[in-house]
Amino acid sequence: MKALQSKFTSLGYRFALYIFLVFLLIGILFSVVSMLASLDRQITRIEGYLNDILAESIPHITRDLWITDYSQVYHQLRLIQVFPYVERVEVHYIGSQIITVGDIQREHYRLRKYPLIYEYDEQNKELGVLTVFIDYKQMQEEILSARILEFTLHLLLVIVLAAAVAVLFRFMLGRHLVYMTSFIQQNTDAEQWSPLCLERRTIFNDELSLLTEAFNSFQKEKSSILEQKTDLSLRMEELARDKETFLSIISHDLRSPVSGFKNLTSLLVQDFERLDTKELRTMLIELEKAGSRVYDLLENLLEWSALERGKLVPRKDRLPACLLLQNAFENMEHHARTKNITLNISCPEDCFIAGDERMTMVVLRNLISNAIKYTPVGGSVHGEISKVDSMVRFVVSDTGTGMEPETAAKLFDRRQKISSVGTEGEKGAGIGTVLAADFIALQQGKIWARSEPGNGTRVCFTLREWKNGEPASP
Incomplete structure (x- = not known):
């Protein structure tokens, strides 16, 4: 007796009982909801039949009232009152006259009123x-009594299905729970705890465990394929944008300065003897500007091409930050001199960064070039360096035209192509800022801009400070 009691109170049987009760509850709820939905559908169907009868009878009643043929009115009301669950039909005629067919047998009914209008x-x-008295309570009682047998059959089916699921659970999973329970109990009673090692045993070699393993393996493989597909799709979109940008630069931004350069040289060749010194100087200045734009654009394109092909790997060298800033400003002096722009810097001498000299100089060159481009004649461009925690912050600020804060926030987003004409008509391809952002990201730094229209622009980027004893790139 105790063995039988222990068997039916084991963990496997308790779980089977819980499964049975859960499925039984769900089945009962489903049956009740199904019965109520069936009740609503039946009531709606009956109301539809009644509406059809009323839609056909009301025009006749209205016409007969107009010609005062009350016998026909009574006839139409009897046709309506014969319909099931309609106890009484009344017509309240103008002049307080009431025509009635049928009697009230119960207290529970609903009134439905329809205006009688004649054209x-x-x-x-x-x-x-027209007033129709409908006994909804009798309607619901009769429909429910007709659905009792259907509800009983549903309930019996639910009980059978719940019992079948509980039995299957007991024989397929219950033994696993019993094994794990006995294992834990044995280790709890023992003096030392032995680690639980899950192995495939003979009793586990059933269809459920094999199916579970196959499903888990399929899900992992499917997730891996979806991740790879998503990465490839994003990469393809990025390559398509880069291709579109590159073609735009080749077809427009590079063609324009080269075309101007060609036209100026042709004009010099044809009219050299007729040009005076002042005109020659003006044309040579324009040639120098066009050559500088083409050179800067080609430099950025070559750097960008090497970056996209994965040919650029950032070095980690000990670089003097102040010397880098000084060299970058000195390289841009001839650009600033043509617009009478003042260049000045402020930086500590004992500040070193761990970075790539070539990439950092490209970033500084582009930022200073942009500052000069958007600064009017007689303005100034300032560079400064400061230490912030374990980072070194470079700042290039100008007194130029500035831009909207929303535009400044998207300045270094490679998905955005932001380019505008400088204060002296200078043009750009818009890839200098994107190239700068990529080079800073490769060196594990950050870059951002702050600007307002008419108040200039302040561009900042940070690079990691060199730590003593840190190994440099070979």
Whole structure:
């Protein structure tokens, strides 16, 4: 007796009982909901039949009232009152006259009223109101009594299905729970705890465990393929944008300065003897500007091409930050001199960064070039360096035209192509800022801009400070 009691109170049987009760509860809820939905559908169907009868009878009642043929009115009301669950039909005619068919047998009913309107000489004449007394309580009782057998059959089916699921659970999973329970109990009673090692045993070699392993393996493989597909799709979109940008630069931004350079040289060749010294100087200045734009654009394109092909790997060298800033400003002096722009810097001498000299100089060159481009004649461009925690912050600020804060926030987003004409008509491809952002990211730094229209622009980027004893790139 104790063995039988222990068997039916084991963990496997308790779980089977819980499964049975859960499925039984769900089945009962489903049966009740199904019965209520069936009740609503039946009531809606009956109301539809009644509406059809009323839609056919009301025009006749209205016409008969207009011609005062009350016998036909009674006839139409009897046709409506014969319909099941309609206890009484009344017509409240103008002048307080009431025509009634049927009697009230119960207290529970609902009133449905319909206006009786007759069209005469293109005018609507209101003749009265038709009132129908419907016994909804009797309707619901009869429909429910007809659904009791259906509900009983549903309930029996639910009980059978719940019992079948509980039995299957007991024989397929219950033994696993019993094994794990006995294992834990044995280790709890023992003096030392032995680690639980899950192995495939003979009793586990059933269809459920094999199916579970196959499903898990399929899900992992499917997730891996979806991740690879998503990465490839994003990479393809990025390559398509880069290709579009590159073609735009080749077809427009590079063609324009080269075309201007060609036209100026052709003009010099044809009219050299007729040009005076002042005109020659002006044309040579324009040639120098066009050559500088082409050179800067080609430099950026070559750097960008090497970056996209994965040919650039950042070095980690000990670089003097102040010397880098000084060299970058010195390289841009001839650009600033043509617009009478003042260049000045402020930086500590004992500040070193761990970075790539070539990439850092490209970033500084582009930022200073942009500052000069958007600064009017007689303005100034300032560079400064400071230490912030374990980072070194470079700042290039100008007194130029500035831009909207929303535009400044998207300045270093490679998905955005932001380019505008400088204060002296200088043009750019818009890839200098994107190239700078990529080079800073490769060196594990950050870059951002702050600007307002008419108040200049302040561009900042950070690079990691060199730590003593840190190994440099070979």
